[in-house]
Amino acid sequence: MSVGDDNERTFAALPPEGGRGFAHTWWGRTWLKALEDTALDSGQLKKGRRHAREGAVGAVSVRPGRITAVVRDRDGTGQRADVLLQEFDEAAWDRFLDMAVDRAGHIAALLDREMPPVLVEDAAAAGLELLPGIGDLEPECTCGAWDLCPHTAALCYQVARLLDQDPFVLLLMRGRGERRLLDELQARSMARASGDTPDEAEPASEGVRADEAFAAGGILPPLPAPPPLPDEPGQPPSLDTETEPPPGIDPGALEFLAADTARRAHRMLAEAITPGHQGQAVEGELTSDQDLVRLASSAPAGVIASRLASATGRQRAELNLAVRAWRSGGPAALSVFDEEWTPEPADLARATTMLEEAWEEPDRPRLRVSGPGRWAVPGSGAQLRLGRDGRWWPYRKESGRWAPAGPADHDPAAALAGVLEQA
Known part of the structure; x- marks a missing residue:
């Protein structure tokens, strides 16, 4: 149950939640995916899920651009947790209202507390991303964490339950309360039915000819220096989520491949900004077998290494020798070993x-x-x-x-x- 005016709704604390999933609707799961894709530390997510399951999240306040709650640690200490989400500006809401009025089914679905995928797709076509993506949820907490912490994670997991029940919660976060939104939809529908339409928008600027823009390039200031190379590759997103993977998908293998991709990207960037790089010969493309051996050279012992051995068609002992060859000299060394x-x-x-x-x-x-x-x-x-x-x-x-x-x-x-x- 919620109380408050149209610009703020406060939801009473929800009871402890058993079972595995916090979200059952596709939009609730998308909200959690944005949270989990953004998190740099899967351990913070696990603690946040535990807080939410144990009922440690107090009443949740939802306002345009912000959700707030007090989350209590096991010792009873309370921390104020906030999560920020960017509001739509007036121009964006105009586009949303026009899109919703064009298809009456959108309004009916919202009134039924549903958010069909086609509504989100039509909004995206109008330039509006209703549901958050990676990096869109900005956490703030009195515990002092600079990134996502167990308190803000617990708040997000609890809000997923609220979104399941009422998608208008998301629209309020984007800047429109339910009553105001429905009033504006009704007014726009009536205006369209009576033939009243807003004034024609001013024609867009014709822009600048491509040759003129190119000719002006010599008088533009130089580009800023590129940022310094990070000391190490970034961490890929954790796949430790509430959602069970589809059959045949191994999250551990995907995390290994993502980490390998990050390492290779970091190495390629380091080489690209090294003086004289443009004069170096371009490396040849690896064959499938060479790339599998390369992957095996950094794979942890266990299931992933066994699968790589199977994929190469080599016995485990032979793969171990191929890996030693790779580590001593890359493709050239592997060719000497194999051929x-x-x-x-x-x-x-x-x-x-x-x-x-x-x-x-x-x-x-x-x-x-x-x-x-x-x-x-x-x-x-x-x-x-x-x-x-x-x-x-x-x-x-x-x-x-x-x-x-x-x-x-x-x-x-x-x-x-x-x-x-x-x-």
């Missing part, structure tokens, strides 16, 4: 000469050919592989398999030194 290639006669002769000249007698190790472009040191468990780019890659015999043993070097003696030392 046997036969150098051209001239390349083979040049490689043989390099091997003979790399060590002085009597320190030169005895090498024998162990495959195309591969030389092993008998009795040492060490091997050199020649890459297509002319670099030498060290390998070591482990459990009967040749395993990558380090980065490449243009000098075969330097590449092999570490392996021989450990033999």
